[in-house]
Amino acid sequence: MPKKVVSGNYAAAYAVKHARVEVVAAYPITPQTSIIEKIAEFIANGEVENLQYVPVESEHSAMAACIGASATGARTFTATSAQGLALMHEMLHWAAGARLPIVMVDVNRAMAPPWSVWDDQTDSLSQRDTGWLQFYAENNQEVYDGVLMAFKIAEHEKVNLPVMIVESAFILSHTYDVVDMPEQEEIDEFLPPRKPLYTLTDFENPFSVGALGTPADYYEFRYKIAKAMEEAKKVIKEVGKEYGERFGRDYSQMIELYRTDDAEIVFMGMGSLMGTVKEAVDILRSEGYKVGAAKVRWFRPFPREELYELAKNVEGIAVLDRNFSFGQEGILFNEAKGVLYNTDARPIMKNYIVGLGGRDLTVNDVKAIAKNMKEIIEKGKLDREIEWYHLKR
């Protein structure tokens, strides 16, 4: 298999090329820009056939163009970051509501002010209720694999929902790493052309999309989306397993478990920071700590069942949130704690707010968190539920 040394953004662009995407509509925003620059370069060099790039004047228009393109049956892609994603918000509901399998890469970036271009998950997590599936990539390879799998999952007959692949600003987007890319023929076998649920170019049977839904009908369509999200869990596991069989990297778990078999303390989190956490787990294990890592790959649909299983055998879960819901707590912490409320397994859970706006989370930080968790478990009582870990006191 060919290997390339690429940035996270170029990995995404190559995946778009290899997935034989037909329409890309996007607006440049730091740190996403190099994704669409690379795609434009593919087109300029004649490396892709049948790919239309639609330059638009804002992210709201980008998503609107994607919705139109996807409704005609085309395989559609866009990419954005932070304020751009927020500007798309209205259209994100539209894409999911109309059941259009658009795939987007969101390069996680902190929301302003203060103006920031560094990593923070609050932008994508703010879109959790739009009906989009969300996949958090740990490294450049996962960005590439994620985009390819996203099209297959999104376009699955039981799903038909849009998918967001999330990567960290700069930590992944602009950092080069070896990415293993299968041959085009192998990808074509894995990802056949899209079979749309409906197509606006069906001139024999005209219909309207986004028609009025009175109180008599709206409710049922919401249920259909909820059901498709549940179905998506099965599809994600199937597609992840198939990807593993074909290309050697297995994505059948929605939560990737790392050394959790006999772990007392588990670090839970999403995205690139889990690479650091895994490194810290190895070091802590060599020092005698029984720790493990649980990387939540898919945040929507939320892997409830896998979390039940994990929680049964651990004493404490340290949830590392690179995001914050003001007035409440870290968003992953909030979700995970909520899932476990009605189960018998209720480990001690503590929320560490880390890395906001691109602040580094180092191996030593994770070690300090492990020590803190161990003390809490020994006492059997939380010191505090939410800790702003890096705060200058």
Next chain:
Amino acid sequence: MNTLFGEKKAKAEKLVFKSVDEYPEAPITLGTTLLNFTGDWRTFMPVVDESKCIRCYICWKFCPEPAIYIKEDGHVAIDYDYCKGCGICANECPTKAITMVREEK
């Protein structure tokens, strides 16, 4: 077809879904404007007095829906399935042949 002198336009069957499984996967409809019977939004209904009507068809031109059609004899009639009761026809009628009447439901 809704031509100048013609029959009332073809009417679609209103789609009624009895269970969630009968709904289409995506919220798409065939011929939406025919299927949505917007007439039940109405509070005041237009009533045409044919003795005052001079067949100028200003009401027909101004109706935004269009819920007004022209009968074989040249008089206008209202399609109450789609008339929302906006009253533009009554306002524009030069001979006051159309009046808005509170509808008993």
